[in-house]
Amino acid sequence: MFHRYVSSAACLTFLVAAAQLPEAVVAMIDAAIAEGNPDTVEAVMALAKKTNPDDVAEVDAMLAQYRVAQAEAAELAAAAKQEEIRNAGLFDRWSGEGQIGAFQSSGNNDNVGVNAALKLKREGIDWSHQLRARVDYQRSNGNTTREQYFAAYEPRYQIDDGLFAYGLAQYERDRFQGYTGRYAVSAGLGYRLVKTDALRLSVKAGPAYRVTEFLDGTDEKNLAALVGLDFDWSISDSLTLTQDTDITAESGGSATAIVDSSNTSLNLITGLQAKLSDRLTTRLSYTIEYDSNPPVGSVSTDTLTRFTLIYGF
Template structure:
């Protein structure tokens, strides 16, 4: 028996797939305007608002975000490479920055007086090395005689051979005839560690042996091996307000603390200050300083204090 197939009409239906929606023209213009500023925070804010406002277009927004991040990363890498090249090619007297400080002080201890002070801080930051030079002078004359005459100069190179560990050297000269010495020379070297380093708080410690020579105003001199312990502390309390802590005043306008000690005489110089930023380059500072000598020369006291009000200009 022969079977004859029957052909039945078959209808194939294709379901229409809606095309992926695109960002509205105004939204894309808003994102492009933010990207044109180059401000990463502004772009992140606009992209976040776009995701919340147009959740259906999250794929397109994500693609824009990915492209933006790649562009930023490439730009930063190019800038870092150019900066490193500029540092390597810089001359000895190039790429220095600094601060100049000028103000008045009121002191008590060996002298009760009011006078003026000036200080200069120079820094040069390289790839692995940093160099710091500090100069300071406090001076006052009263009734034809000098009641305060203090000078300080120091040079400190640092080698950052690890993210947090560094080696340092220090050469320092001091002169303070009121405290009983016409010259004091100190050299030190050792290692340090950065405990905290972020936008708001910086804290590092250092320690090492030291050698100190003191020429006293009576014509005698003394030279001894000593030790140095340092603390570098800065706390950006508010956008315009900064707390600094100094001892031994190696970095008068920074936050540094240093103690030099030996078996015969330990000196501690403590400076606590508040910096208020007036503009990008100008700051005002109110500070209180204590200078302590455990074995001062005859006729002098071991502790001097000083209250300072200064203006600091950065360059």
Template sequence: MKKIAFVALPAAVALTHPTAALAELPEPVRAMIDAAIASGDEAAVRTVIDLAKQTNPDDVDELDAILGGYETDLSAAKAEAAAMEEQEIRSAGLFENWTGKGELGGFRATGNSSNSGVTAGLSLTREGIDWTHKLRARADYQRNNGVTSREQYFASYEPNYNLSDRVFLYGLAQYERDRFQGFSARYAVSGGIGYQIVDEPDLQLSAKAGPAYRVTEFVDGTSESRVAALLGIDFDWSITDRLKLTHDTNAVAETGGSATVIVDSNNTSLNLVTGLNAKISDKVSARVSYAIEYDSNPPVGAVQTDTLSRVTLIYDF
């Protein structure tokens, strides 16, 4: 959900109620308040005025007038800054306002293959006023003595449109490839509605659900297409300024032709990813994650459950 962020106001912002107009206030007190206002630090201004009230009880009315004038100008400056930021977002080009994360490290897999190898990931996000666009890609690869023992690729594009502060519409286009799970390609498209259950500075929880359509191309040359239902859950908890716990769930339940009877589904795919991020610097984080990938009806010769443990470094850009 897009939120307008305010920065400290510049010292050049002028007050409509200058402190110099209040001659009864001692000059040293006026100078401290003027210096706090010039710093652009709202908390400092309020602290200085509170202290001035305690040390100059006879001048409380004058100090309240200063604070009132400051708050009036502060509100006007914030509104102007928000309007300018919104205009910049609305006028931004297609390739502007993207943020991203690059990830590189190692993995340990069990299930259809048991090995260790290299993992790499990329995520890009573009947040607008009403729209949010997310691009995700990941690759796990391992090769020993000229033989590939792990080869998994994943890519997705998800646009979201905000209907309100908490309700949004989503779309999803997804591609997967994992020969060791028995398919050379799996495509899925979905669209539906989502809800921001919790939206706090240190805790976010959202859920989405909707119909889907999935095409699977198996390694033996056969393929199948099915109507499905998609459920997604996204959880982020900033435990401290440098430590974050994340959990993502994506489940796609296929049916024989109807997206309404999930209980009688032909094949349910479940992907659970839990991770712990530790910030090393403003741009670099270390991440430990554990993923469970489950297919209720895998191809002949494949097992239902794979697990992936990853240790990676993440760079924000």
């Protein structure tokens, strides 16, 4: 019944209005409210006014009370949600995705490779936290030809709707680029330039400190500057691939540049995702890794094209 959705002070107004309406109309309105769909209630109220022109004022009074009750319920639900977030434990409210890809070939060349990645995110009221990890490994004819490890942790504090502060701690290892370990920490400000259903774009910048440990045992410590960009673009909501598979394509990626006095590094990732189910997604990505001053024997630019399966949780 309608009076279950309104405050006790509003019940009298509803009962007076309902008492003046035909019983069938009141029953129809009650049924729409019980269904719990506001669009249905609005449509039924509009129909009631159209079919009962002498009772428009009464229906309008009921509709006004319904809208007030809905607004109060929404406020209570929002307050309860915020309280739930504030009281969440350290290991609560995490979501993420894992992805894995592999290949193996034999014959003239024996090749095997695997890449795996994990992304975790925790959204709070003002704070968000993101953890990322990635492994790329490849062997060809008994020799390791690619061995790369990456891990990063980034907390953010939302200052207002667009402006945020960030921190970043990052670790990399890639002996084919000449280093056994590269560590970077940074903090600064960012701004969300665009946030719509179709497109999200944010930028960030701040000072950084980077330590690089080379294969020959030497190391290098430098103050640096970090500039980053993150974007996601939904190309379409739903494209039918087969009778029982929907595909949602997204192109998205990130670009991060760290500039210091001796070396500028750039990491650019662009990808295209196809959603196969609520949790399973395929991803085709293209990565460019650039170092302006690589160690002797290493080249400046590495590129990698990957096809992976992603499982969201």
